[in-house]
Amino acid sequence: MRALTEDETKQLFDKLAKYIGPNTKHLVDRKDHEWVFRLHKNRIWYMRKELAKLASCVAKRNLMGIGILIAKVTHNEHMRIQVTALEQIAQYAMFKIWVKPNQEQSFLYGNxxxxxxxxxxxxxxxxxxxxAVFNMADIPIGFGVAAQGTLQCRKCEMNTTVLFHEADVGEYLRDEARMT
Structure with missing residues (x-):
């Protein structure tokens, strides 16, 4: 487990800024504890600094994960934000979409x-x-990219795509089903 390089940090904050904008500073400048990002086995973890110090005593091969998984680094050195970062994204998101109950299940299936x-x-x-994507009860269920802006959504037809799916809480179930 090691601290992120300057390039990795810039790339991660650029990815996070896509969803939470200038609120990325709130992830680092927290009042409760000092939080840090660490890279371990091509995954970026977000944890309290005290926890990172304690984890440094554990052998690399014995450490499975620690803290909150924020992103995965691909073999091409690109970062992909993981659904486990949903809590942070939902908390600090600048733009949000609420999904009707009839399309909520469809979104959770990856559509x-x-x-x-x-x-x-x-x-x-x-x-x-x-x-950030929420259901009508204000529960975060995923995140994605707005295919249409607010004004375009008001004028478009009912079958027009307004949100491109990126990640949702149903991924856990789909991944488990794939593994068995």
């Missing part, structure tokens, strides 16, 4: 959201902006 399933959208959401 895009159409205009017919759109409950609400944050005002002034730009096109291709990263957004």
């Amino acid at each position: 895009h959201i159409t205009r017919a399933g759109l409950g609400r959208i944050t005002e002034n959401t730009p096109q291709y902006q990263g957004v």
